[in-house]
Amino acid sequence: MTAQKIKTFLWFDNNAEEAVAHYVAAFEDSEVLHVARYGDAGPATPGSVMTIAFRLAGQEYVALNGGPQFPFTEAISLQVNCDDQAEVDRLWAHLTADGGEASMCGWLKDRFGLSWQIVPQTLFDVLGGDDPAGVQR
Numbered sequence: 001m002t003a004q005k006i007k008t009f010l011w012f013d014n015n016a017e018e019a020v021a022h023y024v025a026a027f028e029d030s031e032v033l034h035v036a037r038y039g040d041a042g043p044a045t046p047g048s049v050m051t052i053a054f055r056l057a058g059q060e061y062v063a064l065n066g067g068p069q070f071p072f073t074e075a076i077s078l079q080v081n082c083d084d085q086a087e088v089d090r091l092w093a094h095l096t097a098d099g100g101e102a103s104m105c106g107w108l109k110d111r112f113g114l115s116w117q118i119v120p121q122t123l124f125d126v127l128g129g130d131d132p133a134g135v136q137r
Contacts, residue, residue: 008062010072
């Protein structure tokens with residue numbers, strides 16, 4: 001199998017391990033792939049998590065405990081196309097739990113500050129469909 005050519009890299013302050021566990025619990029076909037730890041020369045405590053490679057719903061990511069210099073903003077988000085309303089509701093509840101913030105139009109921010117778009121696939125079917133009145137609604 002060919003390695004995924006482009007991976008999303010997520011910079012966390014110091015809670016990448018907690019965030020990855022939260023995300024992996026939310027999606028099927030998800031797992032932690034590799035954990036690298038800081039050594040004596042690193043800027044963090046030796047033995048603490050530096051990076052975690054992980055998979056969410058078949059897509060690979062890397063999380064870094066890099067410090068507070070670069071917090072997440074709404075300028076980037078992860079979009080999840082959901083099969084039905086039950087999946088939307090389940091993911092919405094999971095990702096907003098314990099301090100996440102709901103927004104509008106399918107957007108939310110999880111307790112780690114990462115923005116998500118949780119949307120039903122039917123929305124894209126309507127927006128890309130042949131019914132101009134449906135698109136306007």
